[in-house]
Amino acid sequence: MAVQEVKVLSAKYGIKDSRTLAVARAHGGYSQIEKAFSMEPAQIVEMVKASGLRGRGGAGFPTGMKWSFLPKGLDKPTYLCINSDESEPATFKDRQIIENDPHMLIEGIIITCWAINSHDAYIYIRGEFVRQAEMLNTAIDEAYAAGLLGEKACGKDFRVDITVHRGAGAYVCGEETALIESIEGKKGQPRSKPPFPAVVGLFQCPTIINNVQTIASVPYIIEHGAEGYRKFGTEKSAGTFLFGISGHVNKPGVYETELGVSMKGFIEDLAGGVWKNRKLKAVIPGGSSTPIMTPKEVETCMLDYESIVEHGSMLGSGGIVVLDETVCMVKSLKNLLYFYHHESCGQCTPCREGTGWIYKIVSNIEAGKGKMSDLDLLLELADNMEGKTVCVLSGAAAMPTRSYIQKFRHEFEEHIKLGKCPFAG
Amino acid sequence: MSAEVKPTRANKPFVFNAENEAKFQKLLTRYPDTAALNLPGLWLIQQQDGWISYEAMEYLAERINIPVTQVYEVATFYTMYNLQPVGKYHFQVCRTLSCELRGGEEILAHLTKKLGIKPGETSKDGRYTLTKVECLGSCGSGPMFQLNDDYHEWLTVEKVDEILAKLP
Ligand SMILES: Cc1cc2nc3c(=O)[nH]c(=O)nc-3n(C[C@H](O)[C@H](O)[C@H](O)COP(=O)(O)O)c2cc1C
Ligand code: SF4
Ligand code: FES
Secondary structure (H helix, E strand, O other): OOOOOOOOOOOOOOOOOOOOHHHHHHOOOOOOHHHHHHOOHHHHHHHHHHHOOEOOOOOOOEHHHHHHOOOOOOOOOOEEEEEEOOOOOOOOOHHHHHHHOHHHHHHHHHHHHHHHOOOEEEEEEOOOOHHHHHHHHHHHHHHHHOOOOEOOHHHOOOOEEEEEEEOOOOHHHHOHHHHHHHHOOOOOOOOOOOOOOOOOOHHHOOEEEEEHHHHHOHHHHHHHHHHHHHOOEOOOOEOEEEEEEEEOEOOOEEEEEEOOEEHHHHHHHHOOOEHHHOOEEEEEOOOOOOOOEOHHHHHHOEEOHHHHHHOOOOOOOOEEEEEEOOOOHHHHHHHHHHHHHHHOOOOOHHHHHHHHHHHHHHHHHHOOOOOOHHHHHHHHHHHHHOOOOOOOHHHHHHHHHHHHHHHHHHHHHHHHHHOOOOOOO | OOOOOOOOOOOOOOOOOHHHHHHHHHHHOOOOOHHHHHHHHHHHHHHHHOOOOHHHHHHHHHHHOOOHHHHHHHHHHOOOOOOOOOOOEEEEEEOOHHHHHOOHHHHHHHHHHHHOOOOOOEOOOOOEEEEEEOOOOOHHHOOOEEEOOEEEOOOOHHHHHHHHHHOO
């Protein structure tokens, strides 16, 4: 059966002026607030736990469980941060929610604030999204004017304030502790964990950080209950996902499906297949850091957390990149490594030095100046960059390096033997 | 992260204009700590002047009660703060993988030729600045560039020429 779109989060896309409060409301926006406020916060946490919702920002951590880690009975405020940094190359799904249905996100934020007893939410949005930040601010202003936000959010004796905080062009600020530093007015350098943000986070207070898509999924769960949400997806990968697909397909874009559909079917049925009638060479399944997959692996892989792991990669942020047969693998790895080197925050030696070093070696190979021993050196460096740093950015550079060499080693060898790039003509 | 930069003096003092002062006052109510206004404050300065001078950093530091070194540290860490004046039209071309696969290099080469400047340069008349940037979150509609605050997506050489021709 052909892979089909399932419109849960994207239900209002395409409706004229879906971004405005009036249209959002006419199509069910804010209809779940009353129900949520009638529930005990702990009940909501339990419901989200039971729904199986996992974080859509990359790591896939169970959302309800994350919320339940907040310490109880502290004499401190709790903060909610919405991660809208959206900087992982190949990932462009969260902006769709902001552009088409920001009120669904705001509704999710209000419900989450009630569930975790927070009064102040910050939406951390990447600085380049100037227009999207304006759209969010317009929607937030509308919500304030309608009494949905503020001292008595939606008429309840419960304050909710939302502030949009713009980043300024640093990928690492998507990492949750760097995001906190950045809101606090510092360089976006990740903190070592523990303590985890749920215990010591923003302004030294307990803090929950969730991705835009994660929080936008909350109103649906309230409406349909845990079971209603579990109707979609698999046992361990419940619900729907907004996948972004880019690169060499006929119809790049964002498509919402339930988790567990076939990867190959997704590429062919929704993204229109590989462009120009070319053959598939490789797929990066979940954002640029996730290990690359061969066509053979793609053949049997499903789009859910477990299946992609079984196939040696990760679902990550759901940013799929398709590479056709004309792509030089060495050059495409070089492109990604430049990114990670550029974005390293510089505080850990294996990352600061390692990302530069592997970039340089791969550049040399691409230019035809490599040695066979470079390949093992790259693998060794990749091993030394993982698990020894404050955050996983270093590992995010190591993973593509290792998988490219393991799966496309012959292309690296060919560059070295020929003394030039065979694709450069 | 960002390239080596030196604090640049404008040789004139900076103060928020009335509009930005109002925005600044509103932001003060939104954070429990004034230091959190470091990034938003720098944005307001850049909005007002187009770039951030050392005098403006000193001003912000005083307004939010942090050492000027912390303002400077932040201003140099993040790539989007202009620590020198930029051209009237700032082209930021994405160079990352999804855009490259769809012809991003060709777009950059074309712009370089048309504008007569290399990435990292500003034209002598102050009209154009060209920058190569990392993924801007438009990967599904690449190749793309950001021109001042707006994204231009699904670029082709022809489309770039049209955009250039329309610039006032
Ligand atoms: C270098 C780096 C960049 C990240 N960028 C993002 C991002 O842009 N958006 C996001 O939601 N999560 C990003 N994450 C993951 C966050 O740290 C965090 O796990 C996530 O926001 C939690 O939300 P979730 O549980 O709803 O997924 C990044 C992580 C790292 C290490
Ligand atoms: S791993 Fe890299 S990005 Fe992460 S904290 Fe260390 S130096 Fe910074
Ligand atoms: S790769 Fe160019 S916008 Fe993401």
